[in-house]
Amino acid sequence: MPYPNLQFFSPRIRPVLYGLGLTWAVSILVACGSAPVRAPFPSDSSLNTDIVTPVTGRLSPEQANDVTLAALGLVGTPYRYGANTPETGFDCSGLINYVYQTRASITPPRTTADLTFWGQSVPKNQLRAGDLVLFGKSTLANHAGIYVGGDRFVHAPSTGGMVRLESLDARHWLAQKPRFKRP
Template sequence: MTTASLPHGHTARRVLRLSLALLLAALSAPLLAANPPPAVSNIPATPAPSDPLAAMAPVELATPDSAPIAEQLQALQAASAAPSTSTRVKTVLQRAFALLGTPYRWGGSSPDGGFDCSGLVGYVFRSIGIDLPRVSRAMANEGVAITDRTALAEGDLVFFGRRGRVDHVGIYVGDGKFLHAPRTGRDVTVSSLTSGYWAQKYMEARRVAVGG
């Protein structure tokens, strides 16, 4: 079947997924060469698909909880190019962005089964050998508190909640954006920390030491 014969929505989504897959591959090469991922026994290994698009779940183009795909790609490029970001933090960001489009599942902690918010964050940090508590409330006690929102840096954990109680977590990716697993019916995505729903629910941030 040729591209011209595909329905318009399917063609657009396939092109966008291919763009994201190619960008991830290009940005991953120097990082993986400088900092090969450690073996992590509690993350199940999955065989590499023959089709590069098979590894990327569909990314919604626009939802109340997500930035348009162009903004997500810009966030990935900016985070990877940030001169102040260490190689280890860039590795965290690479692995987080590779999970864009993975479905939300309450209690989920793997790409195959889906993620909830803390399952996603825990999975990404375990991939570089850092174990975090399983729930967002406990994660909010890790690392060093960042009290000034303008001092946030790529790789920081950002927390949200209501009535003074943390109930959501994501990974800050720079430029006022963070990556997270929002809620049932949504996929792993990039959202704004400076406006809209999540800006109103923001509570605090923590910086976990990841090394150079």
């Protein structure tokens, strides 16, 4: 057996540890355990919606506008898992990656989970076009889109779907605990 017994990890985590390689995974766990780790998304109750300090990011207003227009221009492109071009289609992180690279020369992480840790958290009352909208009931995001203003965002929803514009206020998206990031 190439790896020691991992029975003390939950059954959902074991395949991940095997896939990552035990040595690497254990080093990450040890490193993470050496200091307190703050969750990337504060709980809703800890968000201060009266924040007056503006959140700044790397996008200029012109780049944010370009990102927004590019995202809107891709509405109707087919969804395809793992795809990241208009010709092949998009998954949600592929759409974000393509738009930011082509319109702002910024390369975001390729996976939605990695987008969780990218950029600066933004309270909803400070959202601006070009910000990221991340969804997930746990600490890690499992879906993402690009905010375009007016409480709307563009995203690549799922297999069989197409890139589309949706409202953050829709019941489904509110239940997904949206979080916001500024690149």
